[in-house]
Amino acid sequence: MGGYDEKAFAPTAEEVEAELAQLDDGRTLAVCLVSGGMDSCVTAAIAREENDELAFLHVSYGQRTEARERQAFEALADAYGVTKRFVASIEYLTRIGGSSLTDERIEVAEANLTSREIPTSYVPFRNAHLLAIATSWAEVINAQRIYIGAVAEDSSGYPDCRPEFYGAFQYAVDVGTRPETVVEIRTPVINLRKAEIVQRGLELKAPFELTWSCYQGAERACGRCDSCALRLRAFAEAGLRDPIPYA
Secondary structure, three states: OOOOOHHHHOOOHHHHHHHHHHHHHOOOEEEEEOOOOHHHHHHHHHHHHHOOEEEEEEEEOOOOOHHHHHHHHHHHHHHOOOOEEEEEEOOHHHHHOOOOOOOOOOOOOOOOOOOOOOOOOOOOOHHHHHHHHHHHHHHHHOOOEEEOOOOHHHOOOOHHHOHHHHHHHHHHHHHHOOOOOOOEEEOOOOOOOHHHHHHHHHHOOOOHHHOOOOOOOOOOEOOOOHHHHHHHHHHHHOOOOOOOOEO
16 A cells, blocks of 8 residues: 655656746646545646646545546546646555545445444545645645635535635644745535536536546446445436446
8 A cells, every 4th residue: 555656756856946937927826636536626627727737636545446546646637738746645544544445444334325424434634634735735836726625515424524624724824834825725616516516527528537436446436335326426416427437
């Protein structure tokens, strides 16, 4: 589990200096967290509409479908024409445990979309780790915005998907970076239902066929985990067929 691609991992000092010089003309650069899933795909499409240039960040944390998600990330970066890519590994979350996504001893639960309990797939405080990496990179490359595809529809299960979490983290960014650093966290799909995210993606011609959402399948989505169930329901409510293969 874990590991990283050295070539994709970190730019050289010369590359960073060139990027900073290039962005002095007032153009906007945004870091977009891209897991490879449906929500991050649409978030990236929105970010592309709102900014001059994008930098894609992908974070592996030892999850069951790590390799498949990385494949989806690279495919989306190619589709959006993004050359600035940063792939990070926080494999230590597997040693912390506490989630069925990172601990093979915990079974991935069957979907229960009516439950208000925190599901076993919750990775404790994961999004804080992701945003911390995004903020560090944004400050170095002088990006003005960070985009993350958090959805409040998931917040009954995932506490770090709630709007108030991002408001609190924005404050941490404001007080924890250099005085001249201004980085705004944007969550453009946070108040949308999943079906509305699908519709927004269609409007922006988001390549859903390149995405991957399943918590446990790598060749065919299982169709039974929470993520698959939410995705299938979203496409059905939008009156569309999900383009990825299911078991």
